[in-house]
Amino acid sequence: MILAIALTLIASEFQHVPAIYCREFSECLEKLPQGKIVATAVFLADIADYPAMNLVYEKRFPGLKPARNTVSTKLPGKARMSINATIYTGEAEPKGLTPPNVTNIVPISPGILTPDRLFIAGILGRDSNTGTIPEPAEAQIDMCLARLTRVLATANLNSESMLQATIYHSAKIPRALIDTKLKMYFGAQPTIAVTILEVSALALGANIGINGIAAFLPTGG
Numbered sequence: 001m002i003l004a005i006a007l008t009l010i011a012s013e014f015q016h017v018p019a020i021y022c023r024e025f026s027e028c029l030e031k032l033p034q035g036k037i038v039a040t041a042v043f044l045a046d047i048a049d050y051p052a053m054n055l056v057y058e059k060r061f062p063g064l065k066p067a068r069n070t071v072s073t074k075l076p077g078k079a080r081m082s083i084n085a086t087i088y089t090g091e092a093e094p095k096g097l098t099p100p101n102v103t104n105i106v107p108i109s110p111g112i113l114t115p116d117r118l119f120i121a122g123i124l125g126r127d128s129n130t131g132t133i134p135e136p137a138e139a140q141i142d143m144c145l146a147r148l149t150r151v152l153a154t155a156n157l158n159s160e161s162m163l164q165a166t167i168y169h170s171a172k173i174p175r176a177l178i179d180t181k182l183k184m185y186f187g188a189q190p191t192i193a194v195t196i197l198e199v200s201a202l203a204l205g206a207n208i209g210i211n212g213i214a215a216f217l218p219t220g221g
Helices: 025-031 047-060 137-154 175-186
Strands: 014-022 036-044 067-072 081-088 095-097 111-113 117-124 162-169 193-198 208-215
Touching: 014 025, 025 047, 025 081, 036 047, 036 117, 036 208, 047 067, 067 162, 067 208, 117 137, 137 175, 137 208, 162 175, 175 193
Parallel strands: 036 067, 067 117, 162 193
Antiparallel strands: 014 081, 036 081, 095 111, 111 117, 117 208, 162 208
């Protein structure tokens, strides 16, 4: 299993909004505090609600869209949705980042830049331009990591820049295979905190996705 090293991820210029549960999508989004929201995680009780949630989400964020991850999992009671968020409280204005020649069909930003952080939205094991999902599980993981590399490279970063990553996968992707691929990508002893969770379903029919935070670390002089 990949080694997880504890790091301080949410510095003084970031505020974490814990999970908000609701039965109506608009209710969840209305309860989010005002501010420069740079990242959100959305959990749906039923992935079939994904298109309807997107319509409400886009109205809540008519301008810059946060880096977002969306999966389906069991929620308490009759909740249909849960959302948490990270708010940037510094003076600079966050900026959106999209790799060249990438089609984005949902209301998210692939990456959000703050002065020292890159917040990476959920990157799926599917081709964002064609919607194609490779059949082999290994190919889906490889596509997911290749797309992560493109997002990082667009910000002049690489895998060593990652501070934290969360990998969501369905039962179709073996956990052992994920561990093996992550060790190959990040190294056997990476300086990154990794969480791997199996969920009921991911957006757009994907079986694996990754999101996280990378840092613009100072270079030694």
